[in-house]
Amino acid sequence: MTTTNDEIRKTIQYLRSTYLVTPSYQKLETHFHSLLEQRRADMADGIMNNARGIVVVGQSGSGKTTAIRELIRKNKSLLKTDTMQDHCEFFGLQVPSPATMKFVGAATLRALGYPYSGDKQGPAIWDQVKVQLKLRQTCFLHLDEAQDLARYQTDKERQSVVNTLKSVMENSYWPTGLILSGMPDLKKIVNQDPQLSRRLYPVEIGRLHAIRDVTPVLGTIQQYAKRAKVETQSSVRNEVFAQRLMHAAGYEFGLMAEITVQAFAKALLSEGFDAKLGIRHFADVYYDRSSAIDALNPFIAEDFARIDTRKIFEFDGADK
Ligand SMILES: Nc1ncnc2c1ncn2[C@@H]1O[C@H](COP(=O)(O)OP(=O)(O)OP(=O)(O)O)[C@@H](O)[C@H]1O
Ligand SMILES: [Mg+2]
Structure with a gap:
């Protein structure tokens, strides 16, 4: 049990320290x-x-x-x-x-x-x-x-x-x-x-582009998945998911990577290496960062594009 916890901690550390070359x-x-x-x-x-x-x-x-x-x-x-x-x-x-x-x-x-x-x-x-x-x-x-x-x-x-x-x-x-x-x-x-x-x-x-960057963003998630040795659900392997993630990250590359690492950490900490990363993990991370209700959570809300994610970060005090 302790070994597994150690491994999980090390894996999360490894993901955090991974730099994606752009x-x-x-x-x-x-x-x-x-x-x-x-x-x-x-x-x-x-x-x-x-x-x-x-x-x-x-x-x-x-x-x-x-x-x-x-x-x-x-x-x-x-x-x-x-x-x-x-x-x-x-x-x-x-x-x-x-x-x-x-x-x-x-x-x-x-x-x-x-x-x-x-x-x-x-x-x-x-x-x-x-x-x-x-x-x-x-x-x-x-x-x-x-x-x-x-x-x-x-x-x-x-x-x-x-x-x-x-x-x-x-x-x-x-x-x-x-x-x-x-x-x-x-x-x-x-x-x-x-x-x-x-x-x-x-x-x-530059900022991420909602259409042009779909493939690179989905690729980034798979890159992290490979490193974490964690599988992913189909809910995080489609175009709309990539767009939800970009929107949640204010279309900034670094924030996109940061939220993704946090979602993997959440999956690993709650379910260990058997975890399958899904959109729910991202929704939970977003909630942790913003305390936003579901209707204002871009991983849950149907019409996510209208949510002002920057405002939510400001409200949280993280952007000051
Ligand atoms: N290439 C990358 N690969 C992985 N993670 C990255 C990458 N670039 C940035 N990040 C992550 O994105 C987050 C924000 O990055 P950083 O603090 O460098 O942004 P910044 O442009 O300096 O922002 P600010 O203007 O607010 O200082 C950090 O958590 C960082 O780890
Ligand atoms: Mg900086």
Whole structure:
């Protein structure tokens, strides 16, 4: 009995840690490899060319943060990434709030392990950031939730954000490639300045399409089923089911994967490896996430397409 429970726990853990490779992930990795190769070549030649970067854009739940985590995990052998070591070629942090240049600079310094005392102004802090980036040999700096850099800012402040970001990539002292990820508002900051947008390769995690993505979504469920060694009922193998799932996930890929993993976990925890994954498991997961009554549960309601699933998440507090 205990062995089975252990196996179930391990299987659920395995499903949770499975990363599904998507076309946008592949695009991200291709850009990353070309940036890294260029960087290595420049360093070998002793050249300090201006660096380039990547901007990853997608709605909440699309999978931006997870994609970059996977990128770094998978490419660990190509990078020195131990933040405790002197050299760390990749650093990542979440843009703090409020996202003034001073705050962002101070947060970056702290992430770089530099004891920051809060009396300097924005430009001086960023000068220190650049010194630290060189000392740590950081080739890539990832700022997550970068759409916040544009929030509540005047045009002038927004321009100073853009200038600061450019100066991190464009300087003869130690250019660092930026990886910015965030919600679609981030596009506005990047497009505000042609010099910045030219330096950043765009990767967009698009939304799922109710017709085009039926087959890939059903395929995803079968991929997980194979990994879980759990069978599926016909109720989760048809077109309308795929559409219910996409709708429940707000048409975001990451949320779709997350709900699917939770449905497998529910099936495994209640019925063990004899479970057959069915639409009921998905309906229960949706209920757990939203407390929605059946008429507002896209896995139960007949006319599911009219349900505003985003609103339900907000009501639940999960989207704040
Ligand atoms: N390729 C993938 N394979 C499997 N699961 C994924 C994948 N991408 C995302 N997920 C899952 O989707 C969920 C949401 O992903 P993530 O947090 O990366 O979204 P996000 O775009 O960063 O959202 P936010 O803007 O709210 O921060 C997570 O539970 C994550 O595990
Ligand atoms: Mg995120």
